[in-house]
Amino acid sequence: MSLFREAARQILRKPATVKYPFEPGIVPPGLRGRPVWDMEKCILCVLCQNACPTAAIKMIPKGPDAGIEYHLDRCIFCAECADACPRKAITITTNFELADTSRSTMVQHYKKPQQAQTQAAKT
Amino acid sequence: MSYGSTIKVPFGPQHPALKEPEYFLFEVDGDIVVKVTPRIGYVHRGVEKAFEQETYLHNLYLAERICGICSHAHTTCYTQTVEGLIPLEVPPRAVYIRLIMAELERLHSHSLWVGIAAHEAGFDTLFMYLWRDREMIMDLMEEISGNRVTHAINTIGGVRRDITSEQANKIKKFMDKFEANVKEYMKVLETEQTFLKRTKGVGILKPRDAISLCAVGPTLRASGIKSDVRADDPYLAYGEIPFNVITHDGCDVYARTIVRCEEMIESANIIRYALDHLPEGKIKVPPPRTIAPNESVGRVEAPRGELIHYARSNGTAKPERYKVRAPTLGNLASVCQTLIGAHVADIPMILAGIDPCFSCMDRVVIINKDA
Ligand code: SF4
Ligand code: SF4
Numbered sequence: 096m097s098l099f100r101e102a103a104r105q106i107l108r109k110p111a112t113v114k115y116p117f118e119p120g121i122v123p124p125g126l127r128g129r130p131v132w133d134m135e136k137c138i139l140c141v142l143c144q145n146a147c148p149t150a151a152i153k154m155i156p157k158g159p160d161a162g163i164e165y166h167l168d169r170c171i172f173c174a175e176c177a178d179a180c181p182r183k184a185i186t187i188t189t190n191f192e193l194a195d196t197s198r199s200t201m202v203q204h205y206k207k208p209q210q211a212q213t214q215a216a217k218t
Numbered sequence: 219m220s221y222g223s224t225i226k227v228p229f230g231p232q233h234p235a236l237k238e239p240e241y242f243l244f245e246v247d248g249d250i251v252v253k254v255t256p257r258i259g260y261v262h263r264g265v266e267k268a269f270e271q272e273t274y275l276h277n278l279y280l281a282e283r284i285c286g287i288c289s290h291a292h293t294t295c296y297t298q299t300v301e302g303l304i305p306l307e308v309p310p311r312a313v314y315i316r317l318i319m320a321e322l323e324r325l326h327s328h329s330l331w332v333g334i335a336a337h338e339a340g341f342d343t344l345f346m347y348l349w350r351d352r353e354m355i356m357d358l359m360e361e362i363s364g365n366r367v368t369h370a371i372n373t374i375g376g377v378r379r380d381i382t383s384e385q386a387n388k389i390k391k392f393m394d395k396f397e398a399n400v401k402e403y404m405k406v407l408e409t410e411q412t413f414l415k416r417t418k419g420v421g422i423l424k425p426r427d428a429i430s431l432c433a434v435g436p437t438l439r440a441s442g443i444k445s446d447v448r449a450d451d452p453y454l455a456y457g458e459i460p461f462n463v464i465t466h467d468g469c470d471v472y473a474r475t476i477v478r479c480e481e482m483i484e485s486a487n488i489i490r491y492a493l494d495h496l497p498e499g500k501i502k503v504p505p506p507r508t509i510a511p512n513e514s515v516g517r518v519e520a521p522r523g524e525l526i527h528y529a530r531s532n533g534t535a536k537p538e539r540y541k542v543r544a545p546t547l548g549n550l551a552s553v554c555q556t557l558i559g560a561h562v563a564d565i566p567m568i569l570a571g572i573d574p575c576f577s578c579m580d581r582v583v584i585i586n587k588d589a
Contacts, residue, residue, distance in 0.1 A: 098343060098406050111350045123357070125379070127364035148276035173279055173370050178378070187364075 126189040127172045132163050132205040136184035139163075139207065146179035160206065167193060167201040224252055229565065231260045238576040242557075242569075249561050254554040259583035261576055269540035274300055274374060274509065277537070281527075282368050284542060285578040287330065290316075290323045291520035292527075292542075292578075293372040298453060299527040300374050302514030306505055310455070310497040312376035317454040318389070318492050319363065319371055320518075321485040325396070326355040327521035328436075328478040328485075331573045332403070335475050338567050339416035344406060351399055358389055376502025386493045393486040400486075404479045417472035421556045421568035424469060433552035434545050435523020436481065437572045439465045440473035447519035458495075461488050471571040508535045520545055522573050544578035 105111075113121060139161065144152045151169035155161050177185040195201055224245045231239035239260040245253035265284055269277050281296035282289045294316055301308060308316075333348035356366045362385055363369035371377050381389075407413055423433065428441035438445055446463045448456040464480040466473035509531040516527040523545030532538040549572040556568055 098347075101347060101402065102343075111353065121357070123361040123364075125361065125364045127370070146275070148272070148279040171279060171368070172365070173368075174364070174378075175275070175279075 120191075122189050122191070124189070126191065127174050128188045128190040129167065129172070129193055130165070130170070130174070130176055130185050130187050132165065133184045133186065134162060134205050134207055136182045137163065137180075137205075137207065138182055138184075140181060142179045142181060143176035143185060146175040148173060148175060152176060160204070162204060162206040165203045165205065167195075167203065168198050223247075227562070238574070240574070240576045242554075244557070244562070244565070246562060249563075251557050251560050251562065251565070254557045256550060256554055258550070258576070259580050262580040262583040263577070266540055266542065266581060269537055271536070273507075273535045274505070274537065277540070278373065279368075279370070281542075282370065285520075285544065285575055286367055287327050287575065288323060288520045288522065288525070288578075289368050290319050290372070291518050291525055293369075294320055294454070295516040295518040295520075295525050295527040297372045297374055298518065299514050299516035299529045300505075300509070302516060303509050303512045303529055303531045304374075304506060306375055306503065308376055309500045309503060311380075311499045312501045313455050314492050314496050315377045315379075315381055315501065316372060317456070317459075318381065318489055319359065319369060320454065321489045321492070322355055322359050322362075322389075324485045324521045325482055325489075326352050326359070327573075328482050329355070329400075331521075331570075332407075332475055332478055332482075334570055335417070335471070335567075336407075336413065338570050339413050341410065341412050344403060344410075344413075347399075348403065351396060354392060355396070358385075358392060361385060361388075373502060374505040376500070378502070380501050381493075381496070386496065390490055390493055393490055397483055397486045400479055400482050404476070407475060407479065414472065416564075416567055417470065417475060418468075419470050419472075420564050421471045421560060421571050422469050423552055423556045427555055428469075428552060431552040431555055432548050433523075433572075434548040435519070435521070435573075436474055436477045437523065437549050437552060439463065440477045441469045442467045447517050447524050451517055453516075453518060455492065459488055459491050471567055474571050508533060509537075522546060522575060523548055542578075542581065544575065546572065546575045546579040547581075549574070550579070 139154060139156055141154050144154045149169045149171050151166045153164040155164060174187045177187050224247045227244045227246055229244055230241040241257040243255040244251050265280065268280055272280065278293060278296060281292045284292045329348045329352040333345040336344040359369060360366045362381055363371040363379060371379055423441050425441045425443055428438050428443055442465050444463050444465050449463050461484050464477050464484060466477050511532050513530050518525045525545055526543040528541040529537050530539040553569060553572045557565065560568055
C-alpha cells in the first residue's frame with residue numbers, strides 16, 4: 096500500500112533522473128576531474144611523476160621539449176599529483192567529459208614557457 | 219519426485235543472474251539441484267602480484283580497485299594493514315571520517331543489493347525506488363570525496379579530505395529521510411506476496427552449516443549467528459559507538475533481505491552518532507616511505523562480510539607479499555550447500571542472496587592441462 100503513496104508523491108516531484116547529455120550533468124564542487132598544469136609555476140621537480148600511481152605523468156627534464164607529458168588515457172583522477180606538487184602548479188578541474196576515440200589525442204604536452212619561447216624564436 | 223538419473227546443467231560463466239562471470243555446474247534431478255560444482259578464477263587479475271611491484275602509496279589505488287562497490291572497505295583494510303606494519307597512529311578525526319564513509323558505503327551497497335533482490339524476485343518498482351535513494355547516497359559520497367565510486371579519501375596515515383559542517387548537516391538531514399524510506403520499504407517487503415513467495419523458505423542455510431562452511435557477513439547473520447567484525451574486533455571507532463548487531467533466525471533469502479534492511483537503519487544511526495561526535499584536529503599524519511620488516515593483518519566488516527588483508531614488509535618501499543581474502547570467497551562454500559535441494563528457478567535468487575562479488579574474490583586460476 097505504501098508504495099502507492101510513494102508513487103503518488105513522486106508524481107508531484109520532478110524526475111529523479113537528469114537527461115544527461117541533453118542537460119548538463121550535476122557536478123559537485125570538489126569533483127576530481129582532469130588535472131591541468133600551470134607551467135609558469137612548475138619547477139620540473141619530478142615529484143608529481145613519482146606520486147602518480149598509473150605512470151600518467153612523464154617529466155621531460157631538459158631540452159627543447161622540457162616540461163610535462165600528461166597521458167589522459169592512463170590517468171585515474173586520484174589527485175595524488177596535485178597533493179605532491181610543492182609549487183601548487185597542478186589544479187584538479189571538475190572537467191569529467193574526457194572521452195575520445197583516439198589515444199593519440201589523449202597525450203598532452205605542457206612545455207616550460209622559456210623553452211617554448213626560445214624555440215619559437217628559433218623557428 | 220525423482221527421475222532416477224540426473225542431468226548436468228552448466229551455468230555460466232555468462233549467466234542471467236549476475237553481471238559477473240562465474241561458472242557453476244549443476245546436477246539436477248528433475249527440477250531439483252542435487253550437486254553443485256563451482257569453478258572460480260574467470261576474473262583473476264593478478265592483483266596480489268601487482269601489489270608487490272608498486273610502492274605502498276601507489277598500492278592504495280590498486281586496493282581501491284579490487285572491488286567497485288566496496289572500494290572504501292578495501293582501502294580501509296589496506297591502510298589498516300599498512301599502518302599496522304609501520305606502526306602508525308591515525309588522528310581521531312580521520313578515524314571518524316573513515317567510519318562515516320564506510321557506513322555510507324554500507325548503505326549504498328545494501329540498498330543496491332535489496333534493489334537487486336527485488337528485481338530478481340520480479341518486483342521492479344521497489345528496485346527503482348531503492349536505486350533512486352541509493353543515487354542520493356552516491357551523490358553525498360561524491361560531494362565528500364570527489365568521486366562516486368573510487369572515493370580515494372583514505373591515505374596511509376589518515377584521510378585526504380575533511381567533512382565540513384555544511385556537509386555534515388546535509389548528511390544528517392538525508393539520513394533521517396533515508397531511514398524513513400527504508401522503514402517504508404521494509405513494510406512493503408514484509409507484506410508483498412510477490413516478494414515473499416520468492417524468498418521465504420528459499421535457500422535455507424542452517425546455523426550449523428553457516429559456521430562449518432565459514433559464511434560471513436549478512437549471510438551468516440541471517441542464519442542467526444551474531445558475528446560482526448565491527449563488534450567482535452572493533453577497528454576504526456566502532457568501539458566507541460553504540461550499535462546493534464542485526465541477526466535473523468529465518469536462515470533464508472528473506473532473512474538476508476531483512477538483515478540488510480535493518481543494518482541500513484543501524485548504519486544511519488551510526489553515521490548520525492559519528493557526525494555528532496566528530497573529534498576536532500588533524501586529518502592526517504605523514505607516513506614513512508619505507509617500512510621495516512614486519513607482518514600485519516587487517517580485518518574489516520565490508521558490506522558483504524569479513525574482509526581480510528595481510529601484508530609483509532621487507533624494509534623497502536614495496537610490500538614483499540600481499541594477500542586479500544574477499545568476503546565472497548567465505549560465502550561461496552555456503553552458497554553451494556544452500557543450492558542443494560533448491561529448484562532451478564530459485565538458483566538466481568539464492569546466488570544473488572550472498573551478494574556475490576566474484577571479481578574481488580578471484581585470487582587464483584587453475585589450469586588443468588589434461589582436461
Ligand atoms: S590524477 Fe592521479 S593518475 Fe592522474 S595524473 Fe595525477 S596522480 Fe596521475
Ligand atoms: S610536482 Fe609540481 S613543480 Fe614538480 S614537476 Fe610536477 S608540476 Fe612541476
